[in-house]
Amino acid sequence: MTPSGFLSQMLQFAVALSAAPLLTGWVNQCRAWLQNRTAPSLLQPYRVLHKLFNKESVVAENASALFLGAPYIVFGCMALACGIVPALSTDLPLAPAADAIALVGLFALARVFISLAAMDVGTAFGTLGARREMLIGFLAEPALLMTLFSASLITHSTSLASIVHNMAHSHFVIYPSLAFAGIAFTIVSLAENARVPVDNPATHLELTMVHEALILEYSGRYLALLEWAASLKLFAYSCIGLALFFPWGVAEVNDPLALVFSLPVLALKLAIGGLCLALIETFSAKMRIFRVPEFQATAFLLAVIGLLVHGLLGA
Amino acid sequence: MDGMADLDRILTVIMVWVAIGAVALAAQRRTRFVARTLFPISSLLSLGLAASALHAVFMQPQATVLPLGLPGLPFHLRVDSLSAFFLAVIGVTSCGTSIFSAGYVRKGEGTAPGLQCLQYHLFLASMTVVVLADDAYAFMVAWETMALTSFFLVIANHRVAAIRRAGYLYLLLAHIGAIAILLCFGVLQANTGDFTFANLRLQALSPFWASIAFVLAVVGFGAKAGIVPLHVWLPEAHPAAPSPVSALMSGVMLKTAVYALLRVTFDLMHVPLWWWGAVVLGLGLATALYGVVFTTVQTDMKRLLAFSSIENLGLIFVSTGLALLFRSYGMNALAALALTATLLHVAAHAMFKSLLFLATGTVLHATGERNLGKLGGLIRYTPWVAWLTLVGALTASGLPPLAGFVSEWLLLQTFLFTTNLPTSFLNMLVPLVAAAVALVAALSGYAMVKFFGVIFLGQPREEKLRHARDASWFERIGLAWLATGCVALGLFPGQVIVGVSRVTKLLVDFGLAETVRANGWLLLAPTSLQRASYSPIIFLLVVATSIAFTAVAVRIVYHGRQRRAPPWDCGFPDQNARMQDTAEGFGQPIRQIFEPFFRMRRDLPSPFDARPLYRVVIEDHFWYWLYRPVEVLVDRVARLAGRIQQGRISIYLLYSFLTLVVMLLLVGR
Numbered sequence: 001m002t003p004s005g006f007l008s009q010m011l012q013f014a015v016a017l018s019a020a021p022l023l024t025g026w027v028n029q030c031r032a033w034l035q036n037r038t039a040p041s042l043l044q045p046y047r048v049l050h051k052l053f054n055k056e057s058v059v060a061e062n063a064s065a066l067f068l069g070a071p072y073i074v075f076g077c078m079a080l081a082c083g084i085v086p087a088l089s090t091d092l093p094l095a096p097a098a099d100a101i102a103l104v105g106l107f108a109l110a111r112v113f114i115s116l117a118a119m120d121v122g123t124a125f126g127t128l129g130a131r132r133e134m135l136i137g138f139l140a141e142p143a144l145l146m147t148l149f150s151a152s153l154i155t156h157s158t159s160l161a162s163i164v165h166n167m168a169h170s171h172f173v174i175y176p177s178l179a180f181a182g183i184a185f186t187i188v189s190l191a192e193n194a195r196v197p198v199d200n201p202a203t204h205l206e207l208t209m210v211h212e213a214l215i216l217e218y219s220g221r222y223l224a225l226l227e228w229a230a231s232l233k234l235f236a237y238s239c240i241g242l243a244l245f246f247p248w249g250v251a252e253v254n255d256p257l258a259l260v261f262s263l264p265v266l267a268l269k270l271a272i273g274g275l276c277l278a279l280i281e282t283f284s285a286k287m288r289i290f291r292v293p294e295f296q297a298t299a300f301l302l303a304v305i306g307l308l309v310h311g312l313l314g315a
Numbered sequence: 316m317d318g319m320a321d322l323d324r325i326l327t328v329i330m331v332w333v334a335i336g337a338v339a340l341a342a343q344r345r346t347r348f349v350a351r352t353l354f355p356i357s358s359l360l361s362l363g364l365a366a367s368a369l370h371a372v373f374m375q376p377q378a379t380v381l382p383l384g385l386p387g388l389p390f391h392l393r394v395d396s397l398s399a400f401f402l403a404v405i406g407v408t409s410c411g412t413s414i415f416s417a418g419y420v421r422k423g424e425g426t427a428p429g430l431q432c433l434q435y436h437l438f439l440a441s442m443t444v445v446v447l448a449d450d451a452y453a454f455m456v457a458w459e460t461m462a463l464t465s466f467f468l469v470i471a472n473h474r475v476a477a478i479r480r481a482g483y484l485y486l487l488l489a490h491i492g493a494i495a496i497l498l499c500f501g502v503l504q505a506n507t508g509d510f511t512f513a514n515l516r517l518q519a520l521s522p523f524w525a526s527i528a529f530v531l532a533v534v535g536f537g538a539k540a541g542i543v544p545l546h547v548w549l550p551e552a553h554p555a556a557p558s559p560v561s562a563l564m565s566g567v568m569l570k571t572a573v574y575a576l577l578r579v580t581f582d583l584m585h586v587p588l589w590w591w592g593a594v595v596l597g598l599g600l601a602t603a604l605y606g607v608v609f610t611t612v613q614t615d616m617k618r619l620l621a622f623s624s625i626e627n628l629g630l631i632f633v634s635t636g637l638a639l640l641f642r643s644y645g646m647n648a649l650a651a652l653a654l655t656a657t658l659l660h661v662a663a664h665a666m667f668k669s670l671l672f673l674a675t676g677t678v679l680h681a682t683g684e685r686n687l688g689k690l691g692g693l694i695r696y697t698p699w700v701a702w703l704t705l706v707g708a709l710t711a712s713g714l715p716p717l718a719g720f721v722s723e724w725l726l727l728q729t730f731l732f733t734t735n736l737p738t739s740f741l742n743m744l745v746p747l748v749a750a751a752v753a754l755v756a757a758l759s760g761y762a763m764v765k766f767f768g769v770i771f772l773g774q775p776r777e778e779k780l781r782h783a784r785d786a787s788w789f790e791r792i793g794l795a796w797l798a799t800g801c802v803a804l805g806l807f808p809g810q811v812i813v814g815v816s817r818v819t820k821l822l823v824d825f826g827l828a829e830t831v832r833a834n835g836w837l838l839l840a841p842t843s844l845q846r847a848s849y850s851p852i853i854f855l856l857v858v859a860t861s862i863a864f865t866a867v868a869v870r871i872v873y874h875g876r877q878r879r880a881p882p883w884d885c886g887f888p889d890q891n892a893r894m895q896d897t898a899e900g901f902g903q904p905i906r907q908i909f910e911p912f913f914r915m916r917r918d919l920p921s922p923f924d925a926r927p928l929y930r931v932v933i934e935d936h937f938w939y940w941l942y943r944p945v946e947v948l949v950d951r952v953a954r955l956a957g958r959i960q961q962g963r964i965s966i967y968l969l970y971s972f973l974t975l976v977v978m979l980l981l982v983g984r
Contacts, residue, residue, distance in 0.1 A: 053873040060882040062774065064694045066705075076862040083857065096838055097853035098715070101724050105715040106854075108760055112712060115764050116705075119896075122692060122773030123884035127896035130768065134761045135904045141760075142753035145727070149749065152731055158847040204885070217883055220876075221869050293908050300750070307746035 008089035008251065008259055015263070016082035020235035021045035021228065023270055030278035045231065049224050057220030060121040070117030071218065071225040077110040078232035087239035088262045089251035090161040099158040100148040103240075104141060107192070110229070111137045118214040129213025132289060136191050136198065136210065139296035143188045146303030150181035151244050153310050160243065168247040176313060180306030182245050186280075187299035189237040191292070194230070196281040198292050201230075208286060235270075242269050321371040322379055322394050325402065325447070328364045329440045332357060336433035343429030350420040353432055355789070357439075358413035364443070365406025371399035372814045378449060384456065391511050393449035396817040397582065400658060401446045401574045407800060408566045408665045409439055415673050415793025416559045418786065419680070424557065425472035431557070434471075438464040438563065445571050451500035451510040454575075458496065462489040465568060468560040469552050481551035488548040492538030496575075499531035503583060515583045525586045532579045533595065539572035540628045543602045544937045549625055550609075554617035554685065558676025561617060565624045566669035570661050573631055577657075580639060581822040589738070592640025599632025600748060603755045608909045610762040612902035612933055614687050616675050619766055620668065623711065626759060627664045631657055633752060634726050637733075642823050644737060651816070651825040652841055653729045658815045660722035663710065663804055667719060670707035670797035671766075674700055677790055678770060681783040687766075687898035692775035696783040699791050701771040706798040708767040710805070712760035716851035718804035721839070723756050728847055758905075765901045774892040806851045809836050899931060906933070914939065 606626030816826030
């Protein structure tokens with residue numbers, strides 16, 4: 001491990017953990033503007049987290065240790081995910097520990113734990129949320145994997161750092177397979193982050209909620225951790241998208257100075273990405289839950305078509 | 316150490332197993348002695364078997380000839396890296412199931428414990444001999460002993476008609492498979508009359524005959540492995556058997572079919588044709604998809620696991636098919652990668668599926684229920700079983716950093732490394748197969764969340780579950796042993812691959828050991844670090860550190876206050892256990908999405924029913940597409956044959972006389 005590698009790894013963790021709620025706040029703000037509402041402050045997510053951490057946690061009488069442990073596990077998974085996605089630099093000492101496939105596994109691990117925790121108390125909404133979350137997951141997971149495979153086939157690597165490195169250094173070519181992968185990835189990230197056409201993070205309407213149903217029984221610090229983890233997940237997904245499809249401006253090995261520049265570049269890219277997300281959320285309506293698998297299957301098929309196009313055209 | 320010693324030790328283990336069985340038969344009435352003394356001894360023997368086998372993996376092949384059986388047809392036995400690997404799997408798994416049985420076996424569950432103990436040990440011994448056999452004759456004897464002993468174990472509770480039916484179905488399909496295997500060996504010996512594997516290896520068959528032998532092998536071993544459409548016995552026989560037996564059948568016996576397929580196609584035959592690989596790949600993929608979709612809609616916990624076994628064997632066939640495909644094109648490095656995925660999945664599946672089957676056994680004993688609709692909340696009453704099962708369920712879902720993920724990772728890597736297959740059609744097929752494999756893996760996660768969540772989480776759906784007792788100490792040791800296996804295999808895949816590469820060197824002349832060693836024990840990288848790497852230990856460490864750090868930090872910066880209260884549930888009062896999702900409810904989305912897979916019958920209540928009844932019956936299409944027509948055909952043929960049976964002795968004498976005349980005419984010409 002080189003000192004600069006250690007530095008960029010630590011910086012990446014610090015940036016992800018501290019800036020993730022900011023991204024959520026930015027998306028909420030953009031959404032409010034677009035929908036003609038008075039926007040909450042950019043710092044609102046931090047205030048919510050602080051408030052929740054200060055509150056006493058009320059836990060259901062029959063909750064088991066699995067229920068109490070799940071928020072920490074989910075948070076730990078998302079923290080690792082943010083640590084291995086090359087957002088600021090490709091020189092990450094932790095990156096070899098988990099490649100693209102392991103990253104998908106990591107998200108799956110978090111999903112399984114939060115679903116199990118939701119089933120633990122045994123309420124009607126919890127089990128409903130768990131079932132819906134797994135339903136969304138079982139199509140999102142392979143679609144995400146296929147998206148990452150499209151990039152792997154182009155760069156001959158599943159290591160995220162190598163993918164970004166090779167993508168950033170190749171001549172500017174338009175890969176048809178990546179176009180398909182991009183659409184698929186957008187759909188997957190909407191579904192995985194509980195965004196509007198699939199789920200609505202701003203509602204507690206029983207018939208439609210997924211993410212909120214999962215965390216319904218949590219309060220206090222557990223809820224805070226889960227909310228923070230959700231922000232981290234959005235941050236990680238945004239960074240994966242940026243790293244795959246807009247890989248410019250990421251610092252390289254042996255280039256500690258570039259870190260100074262990569263931070264504002266990342267901030268700019270995330271701001272634009274957040275605005276696009278708010279646009280999508282404003283222009284689309286929430287789907288019926290049984291339309292969701294079709295929506296997701298579209299993403300899966302597009303990703304597979306992307307792979308096939310790569311096979312046909314060799315690009 | 317002396318080279319011969321491993322095989323001798325293995326043979327000693329087999330003999331002591333048989334002796335234990337004999338002692339148990341003699342002491343039939345003394346259940347306590349059989350359970351508490353004989354099974355733990357047997358478990359230690361399994362450990363010895365595993366140790367010798369692990370040693371033998373790295374040794375030169377050792378062979379011996381036993382003067383058993385018919386005169387002039389002695390048993391040839393041989394242990395090489397391939398058989399040693401499977402012996403190690405048998406040893407490690409049976410060590411867990413035997414120690415578990417010490418706490419599980421009890422009176423009043425069908426066959427007397429002493430007799431069951433004999434059958435159990437004969438079953439173990441026959442599986443070991445199947446893997447050791449070095450001639451077709453010994454192989455078939457062991458194979459049939461394995462089928463028969465497991466048949467008797469399946470029908471241990473033979474007073475139940477459904478169990479007898481399941482056993483009969485199992486025996487029937489086992490025999491159809493055995494006929495195919497017998498014919499396969501017949502083709503392989505190419506009229507030399509010598510059935511030793513050494514001779515079979517020497518025969519250079521024409522592509523036509525080799526293909527016939529290959530098809531017969533796939534049918535024969537596929538029937539044992541539960542490959543679609545020969546899978547129907549599996550979901551019937553596994554739930555019927557006592558849990559340790561289900562664990563052995565699913566965890567180990569199905570793997571002997573994989574072993575035999577590898578032995579025949581990679582070791583005994585030399586003219587690989589590309590379509591062989593494609594056939595195995597296609598069958599495996601169909602099986603995996605079919606198995607996993609059925610897994611998600613099951614409502615009986617052991618049936619659910621049986622379908623999950625079908626799925627996993629499908630995945631094993633997928634990677635075997637890939638390996639065959641690569642070998643036929645001379646891409647040995649890729650074939651080795653695919654085979655490594657196969658063997659790791661064999662080991663992983665043996666661990667987690669045995670663990671899960673044993674866990675269902677404890678649940679069955681604690682509650683008397685197999686129906687998921689009547690379970691729930693057991694994590695509060697049987698915490699040991701619940702937490703150990705969680706390890707198994709996570710492994711079965713293929714989640715990092717456990718064992719199931721490693722093989723899945725290697726398999727997906729194999730797809731990504733595939734480039735420049737000579738046929739462009741195959742090149743296009745590879746991404747499609749990868750997509751299907753990814754879908755199967757994700758769906759298995761769905762099924763396992765359902766399995767674990769419905770049994771162990773939530774509120775108990777029946778009052779009696781509140782009195783469920785946790786597993787006994789022997790049972791806990793057995794479960795913990797297998798759970799440790801799941802974790803160890805997941806955390807140290809590099810060490811396992813070093814052993815596995817001896818096997819792949821034997822089969823496709825290439826091993827991954829050097830590359831894996833070069834990259835250090837911490838990182839698993841099949842070729843180079845730039846290409847792909849995965850380190851379960853770092854993965855686990857980082858996640859664990861961030862969990863610990865978060866937990867401590869939250870307590871220090873804020874506080875650790877916590878209060879217990881009734882569940883919130885959006886403020887709805889009067890929650891009861893019936894309001895939770897049932898197993899049917901959890902499977903409902905899958906039932907809707909994959910509707911064409913099922914033959915479904917639904918009885919829906921009308922709103923005015925005084926006692927509403929809701930029922931869904933899900934059946935297998937294959938019964939109606941394949942088995943019913945065959946049944947009708949057999950029935951018709953039997954009726955035709957019945958016409959010549961008059962039941963009068965004079966007519967039968969006439970038949971004999973006519974036969975004699977015809978024979979004389981034929982000979983006389």
